[in-house]
Amino acid sequence: MTGRNMAHVVRSPEEIFIYFSLPIMFVLVFGYVFGYGMTVPGAGSYREFLLPGVFVMTMLYGLGATASGIAMDVNRGVVDRFRSIPMARSALLTGRAGADLIRALLELATLVVCGLLVGWRWRNGLVDAAAALGLILLLRLALTWVGIFLGLVVPNPDTVGVIVFPLAFPLTALANIFVAPELMPGWLGAIAAWNPLSATVAxxxxxxxxxxxxxxxxxxxxPLLLAVGWPLVLIAVFAPLAIRRYQRLGR
Incomplete structure (x- = not known):
């Protein structure tokens, strides 16, 4: 099932281009157009402040592809066909989660290269950098299960964009991706500080x-406690919901 989903990615390169274009556009617009007027706590380069947030934002918007892929399988009757062959019932969902993690790793590698080209650098060793990317991928795994659940709930694939992007944009705006919570009004900064995305970015x-x-x-x-705790909570909530919804589809 993981190989099947990765084959779809290879055969639909335009989908990758669409999901890559948004974070790259944010890097260019905020880094070069607005970056010179943005304030970073403790001074420093705004592009270095921005890039970790863009990494996390890309993981969030990736759940749109997860939800639409699952919704398309359900809408086309692929799920019913898989039920008729000897395979584990969990394979469709776990295979999708595995494929999305591989895809997220490729997306992160591309964004790291783009970041290096615009002047971003990591200042600590490779071990710390690998730990940061691992926590970002952990959040992506949690968001994958959110996307799987949404894909099983929506009536058709066209509804996914109507639901996902209006939810994703406020989550990225009310976080520490573009502006530090300390620079926001008090109540707004508190919301941004407790945002699950903010913990991973921090x-x-x-x-x-x-x-x-x-x-x-x-x-x-x-931040480390929340960066691990929030994804585990999301997985604990949405993975059982997705599995239960998947089982009910067969009835």
């Missing part, structure tokens, strides 16, 4: 040695 900046890490709030002081 600990990624700390591990990569990029500016913007730290803060006085409890989430800012414990």
């Amino acid at each position: 600990v990624a900046r700390e591990l990569l040695g990029n500016p913007g890490a730290g803060g006085d709030s409890w989430p800012a002081q414990h």
Whole structure:
């Protein structure tokens, strides 16, 4: 099932281009157009502040591809065909999750290269950089199960974009991706600090040695705990919901 989903990715390169174009556009627009007027806590390069946030934002928008792929399988009757052959019932969902992790790794590699081209650097060693990317992929795994559940719930693939992107955009805006929560109004900064995306971005900046890490709030002081805790909570909630919904489809 993982190989099947990866074959779809290879045969649909335009889909990869669409999902890559958005984060690259954010890097260019915010890094070069608005970057010179943006303030980074503790000073430093805004592009180095921005790139870890763009890594995480790409993981969030990737759940749109997950949800649409699952919804397309259900809508075309592929799920019913898989039920008629001798295979584990969990293979379709876990195979999709595995393929999305491989795809996310490729996306991260591409964004790292793009970041290096625009002047971003990681300041710590390779071990810390690998740990930061591992936490980003952990968040992607959690978001994959959210996307799988949405794909099983929506009535058709066309509905996915109507649901996913209006939810994803406020989550990226109300986070520390583009602006530090300390620079926001009090109540808005509190929401941004507790955003699951903010925890992963904060600990990624700390591990990569990029500016913007730290803060006085409890989430800012414990980013690693939340960067691990939030994805585990999302998996614990949405993986059982997705499996239950998948089983009910057969009835």
